Amino acid sequence: MAARVNLTIVHETDRQLERGLNLHRAGNVKAAAEIYQKVLEDDPNQPDALYLMGCLLHQAGDSAAAVELLERAIQGHSERAEFYYALGTAQAKLGKFDLAESNLRQATRLGSRAEFHISLGTLLKRQFRLAEAIVEFEAALNLQQNHAPTLALLRQALTSANRNDEAIAYLDRSLAALGTNADRLCDFANALQEAEDFAGAIDVYHRALALETDAPRAWYACGCAEIALEDFASAIVCFQEAAKLRPEWLEARHNLGRALYEMGQVSQAYDEFKVCAGRKEEGTRLARAMMAVIAPGAPQAGNRDVLEIRQAWARDLGVDELPVRTIPLIQAASNKLKIGYVSSFFSTDNWMKPVWGLINQHDRRQFDIYLFSDAPRSAILHGYNSNNADHFFDTKQLSNKALAELIRDNGIQVLVDLNGYSDMNRLPMYVLRPAPVLVGWFNMYATTGMTCFDYLIGDREVIPAEEEPFYLETIQRVTHSYLTFSVDYPVPPVAELPCITNAQFTFGCFGSQYKITSEVVEAWSRILIASPGSRLLLKNKRLGTTASREFMEKQFRNFGVSREQLEFEGPEDHFHFLKAYDRVDIALDTFPYNGGTTTTESIWQGVPVVTFGGDRWASRTSASILCAADLREFVADDLESYIARAIHLANTHEERSRLAALRREMRNHLLASSACDTIGFAREMEEIYRACWKNHAQK
Numbered sequence: 225m226a227a228r229v230n231l232t233i234v235h236e237t238d239r240q241l242e243r244g245l246n247l248h249r250a251g252n253v254k255a256a257a258e259i260y261q262k263v264l265e266d267d268p269n270q271p272d273a274l275y276l277m278g279c280l281l282h283q284a285g286d287s288a289a290a291v292e293l294l295e296r297a298i299q300g301h302s303e304r305a306e307f308y309y310a311l312g313t314a315q316a317k318l319g320k321f322d323l324a325e326s327n328l329r330q331a332t333r334l335g336s337r338a339e340f341h342i343s344l345g346t347l348l349k350r351q352f353r354l355a356e357a358i359v360e361f362e363a364a365l366n367l368q369q370n371h372a373p374t375l376a377l378l379r380q381a382l383t384s385a386n387r388n389d390e391a392i393a394y395l396d397r398s399l400a401a402l403g404t405n406a407d408r409l410c411d412f413a414n415a416l417q418e419a420e421d422f423a424g425a426i427d428v429y430h431r432a433l434a435l436e437t438d439a440p441r442a443w444y445a446c447g448c449a450e451i452a453l454e455d456f457a458s459a460i461v462c463f464q465e466a467a468k469l470r471p472e473w474l475e476a477r478h479n480l481g482r483a484l485y486e487m488g489q490v491s492q493a494y495d496e497f498k499v500c501a502g503r504k505e506e507g508t509r510l511a512r513a514m515m516a517v518i519a520p521g522a523p524q525a526g527n528r529d530v531l532e533i534r535q536a537w538a539r540d541l542g543v544d545e546l547p548v549r550t551i552p553l554i555q556a557a558s559n560k561l562k563i564g565y566v567s568s569f570f571s572t573d574n575w576m577k578p579v580w581g582l583i584n585q586h587d588r589r590q591f592d593i594y595l596f597s598d599a600p601r602s603a604i605l606h607g608y609n610s611n612n613a614d615h616f617f618d619t620k621q622l623s624n625k626a627l628a629e630l631i632r633d634n635g636i637q638v639l640v641d642l643n644g645y646s647d648m649n650r651l652p653m654y655v656l657r658p659a660p661v662l663v664g665w666f667n668m669y670a671t672t673g674m675t676c677f678d679y680l681i682g683d684r685e686v687i688p689a690e691e692e693p694f695y696l697e698t699i700q701r702v703t704h705s706y707l708t709f710s711v712d713y714p715v716p717p718v719a720e721l722p723c724i725t726n727a728q729f730t731f732g733c734f735g736s737q738y739k740i741t742s743e744v745v746e747a748w749s750r751i752l753i754a755s756p757g758s759r760l761l762l763k764n765k766r767l768g769t770t771a772s773r774e775f776m777e778k779q780f781r782n783f784g785v786s787r788e789q790l791e792f793e794g795p796e797d798h799f800h801f802l803k804a805y806d807r808v809d810i811a812l813d814t815f816p817y818n819g820g821t822t823t824t825e826s827i828w829q830g831v832p833v834v835t836f837g838g839d840r841w842a843s844r845t846s847a848s849i850l851c852a853a854d855l856r857e858f859v860a861d862d863l864e865s866y867i868a869r870a871i872h873l874a875n876t877h878e879e880r881s882r883l884a885a886l887r888r889e890m891r892n893h894l895l896a897s898s899a900c901d902t903i904g905f906a907r908e909m910e911e912i913y914r915a916c917w918k919n920h921a922q923k
Contacts, residue, residue: 237263241272253280271301279310287317305335309343316347332360338368345377354385370401372408376415379424395424399431406436414445422449440469444476451479456486456766457775474500478511485518486766487775488740490817494522501536509540517645520670520842521817523743527670527694527840534673535696541652563913564594564636564659566619566627568647571603573713574798575821579642579666580607581710585906588613591913594636596627598650606713624653631658638913641677644668661916664697665706665909669820669841671695679916681909682706685848686841700912704898705852707845708905709824714799718830718891719806721884729758729874732808732831734801735822737766739814742779748812749783750867755874760812761791763804768794805829809883810873815863816843823849827894830887834870836860853899 244259257280263273274297282290294311301307312327328344331337345360361378365371375398382391402408413428429446433439447462463480467473481496497518500511516537519525525533565583569575586593594615597604601616615634619627627650631639639659643650644667654662654676664672665681671694672680680687680697683706692699723729731751733740740762752758766772773792780790795801802825805811811826813819813835819826823833823846832855835846847859860866873879886893894900 237267237270237273241276245276248276248280253284256280269296269300271297271304271307275304275307275310278314282310282314282317287314290314291318303334305331305333305337305340308334309337309340312347313343316343321347321351332363336363336367338364338371338374341367342374342377345381349377349381349384354381357381358385358387370398372398372402372412373415373418376412376419376421376424379416380419380421383421399428404435406432406439406442409435410439410442410445413442413449417445417449417452420452422452425449426453438469440466440473440476443469444473444479447476447479447483451483453769454766455769455771456483457769457771459483460487460489460775474503474508478514481511481514485514485738487772488737488742488744490518490522490738490741491524494518494524512537512540513648516673517648518738520840521739521741523741523816527691530670530840531673531694531696534671536673538672538674541655560588560590560592561913561917562592562594562635562637564596564631564634564639565642566596566631566639566650566653567642568598568650569643570595570597570608571599571605573606574825576607577709577711577821577824578707580609580712581708581900581902582906582909584609584710585902587906587910591910594631594634596631598647609712624650625656628653628656628658637661637917638663640665641668642666644672661920663700663913663916669845671697678920679912681912682841683848685837685851686844691840700916702905702908702912704901704905705848707820707824707849708852708899708902710900710902711828715828716799716803716806718887721809721880721887722807723809723880724884727757729755729880730761730807730809731755731758731812731870731874732761732763732805732810733812733814733819733822734763734804734826735814735819737764737772739817739819740776741814741817744814745776745779746783747815747863747867749780749785751812751870751874752780752785752789754867754871758874759789759791761793761804761808763793763801765795767792802829805831809880810834810870812870813846813866816840818843818846820845820849824899827853827855827890830890832858832883832886834858834860834866834873836862836866849899853894853897 240259240263244256247259248256257277260273260277260280263270264277274293278290278293278297281293291311291314294307294314298307298311308327309331312324312331315324315327324347328340328347331340332344341360341364345357345364348357348360358378358381361374361381364374365378368374375394379391379394382394398412402412409428409432413425413432416425416428426446426449429442429449432442443462443466447459447466450459450462460480460483463476463483466476467480470476477496478500481493484496485493494515497511497515501508501515516534519530519533583593588611596617596619598620600618617630622630636659638661640663641654642665644664646667651674654674657676662677663679663681664677668680673696675696677697679700680695681700681702683701683704686706687699687701748760752760762776767776776792777787777790793804805826808831811831811833813823813833816838818835819833826833833846833850835850835858837844837847837859850856850859860869
C-alpha cells in the first residue's frame, strides 16, 4: 500500500514539473516558479525541481541563488550532466571561472553535447585561452555539423589566435554548406555578428542581399553591424533600404535616424525620431530621448521646441523625488560650503579644460570640493591639480539611487552637473534631489527640461534676457565666458601660418561630424567657390572610413565643389590631431551647434575661428569664447556676414600678414584675456554658489 502511494506521488511530481516546464518554455516564468516552489515545499531535495528552479533564477538574473539550488540538485545525483552544465553557466555569470570550468568539463565528460562544449569554449575564450577554446568549438561542430553560431565562434577564436588561414577555411566551408539560401546566409551572418565578428557578418549579409535584395531583415541587421564598426555612412544605406521595404518598422526608422545624425544629417534624423516618438509602440521613449539630445543642434527646432522636447523626455522618467535632507543653516553659515561636481568625463583631458580651470582655482579655505566621478582617479592623467583637501569618489559602479545617497550622506549643499545630455543615464539621479541646490554648468547649452534643477550658469552672450522664458531653471551669468579655460595637457607648439609659405589658403574644421549639417556644407561650399585655389581640411573620428569620406564628398559635390578642394582625415592620438592645425589658416565654425572644445583648441593652436551669433545657446558658444578672448572681429552678425568674412580673409593679402602676426602671439594674447582668467572666473562662480545657497537658506 505504501509503495503504491509513493509511486503515485512520484508520478504526480513528474506531471507538475512537466506542466511547470511547459509554462517556463512559454515565457510564463511566474507560474512556472510557483509550480517548482510547490514541489520543493513537498520535497525540498527534489533534484529536478531544484534544477529547474535554478535555471529559472539564473535566467532571471539571480545567479547566486541559482548556484545554491543547483549545488543541492547535484548532491546525490552526480551523474546528471545537465546539472553540471547549468551550475557552470551560473558560476561563470558570477565570475567564478575556475569553478565554472570544472563543472562544465564534468558536464562534457558525462554527456558530450554541443551546447556543453560551446559554453566551455566561450568561457575559455573569455580568458584568452584560445587554443583550448578552439578544441571545444571543434568538438561542438563534430556533434552538430555546420551549426552557424558555433562556426562563428570558432572563426572568431581562430582569428584572435592569428590562425587566419584556418579561419578563412571555416568561413568558406560555412558558405559552401549554406549555398544560395539567403535566409540561412542571413542566420549565419547574425551568428557572426553575435560573436562580434562584424566585418565577417557584413560580408555575409551582402552575399545574402545579392541573392535577395528585398530582404528587410538582412538590410537591418547589416546596418546594425555597420553601426558596431562606427561606419555610419554605410549604415544609412542599409537602414534606408530596410525602412523603404517596411516603412512601419520602428527600429529601422530609429536606427536610420541615429546613423543620419552621426553623419551630420541632423534635420533628417530629427524628422525620423519625430515619427518614431509619435508612435505608441515600445521604444518611443528612446526616440524622445534622442530628440532631447539632438534638438539644440537641429536647425528646425527653436528654443520653444527644445524646451517642450526635453520636458517630454523628463516626463518619461517616472522617478519620484525623495525629500530633501535638511542641512542646519547655522552650521552651514559658519563652515565651508560643500560643493559637489558630478561627471562621467573627468578623464577626458581636452574636454575638461574649463572644468579643471575652475576646480583648481577654488579657495579651499571657504569651500570643500567633492568630485563624484564615473572614472577612477588613476584615469585622470592631466588637468586636475590634486588637492589633499578634496574628496574624490569613484562612482562608476553606483546606481543613480546609490549615488544620490552617497551625495546626500556627504552633506553636499550645492551640486553641479557637468554631464548634461552627454550622459543621459545620470540625469534621472537629480530627480532624487541629492542636494538642496542643483546647478547645471559647462555642458548643458539649453534648458534641462527638468523641474528638479534650480539654476543654469551661462553668460550674457549665450543666454540673452529675452530667452529666459525658454528655461525652467533660474539663469545665473558670469561676466565674461562661462567656458574660461586652462590648457594643462601636452599640445604641439604653434606653427607659422601655412599660406605664407605654400600660397594655398586652407580652411579647416576639426569639429564632430554630427555638427556638420547640410546647411553648414552649403555655406562652406559658397566660401570655397568664392575663394579660388583654397581648400578645406575636415578631420574627425567619423571620417576614418572610406564610405564616410565618399559620403562627404558627395555632399559638397551637390553644391558644386570639386574633390580637389577637399581633404578628409580620420582620428589620431590627440597630440597629432592638434598638430594638424599646422596646416590650417582659418577655422570655420559649425552651426547651429557651435564648437566648444574645438574652438578653444583651435585658438590655442593659433588658428582663429570664424563664427556668428545664432538663435540659441548652442549657436553662440564660440562667440562667447572669442569675445572673452578679445577676438570679437571673427564673430560675424549673421550667416551672410560669416560667409563674407571667411572669403575676405582668404582673398586679401593684407589679412594674411595680419593673421601670421596674430598666430605668433596667440597664446600670450589668450593668457592675457578673460578667456584664460581662471582665477577671476573661480571667484565669480564662488559668488554664484554662495548666492544660490543663500537663496535656498532664506526660503
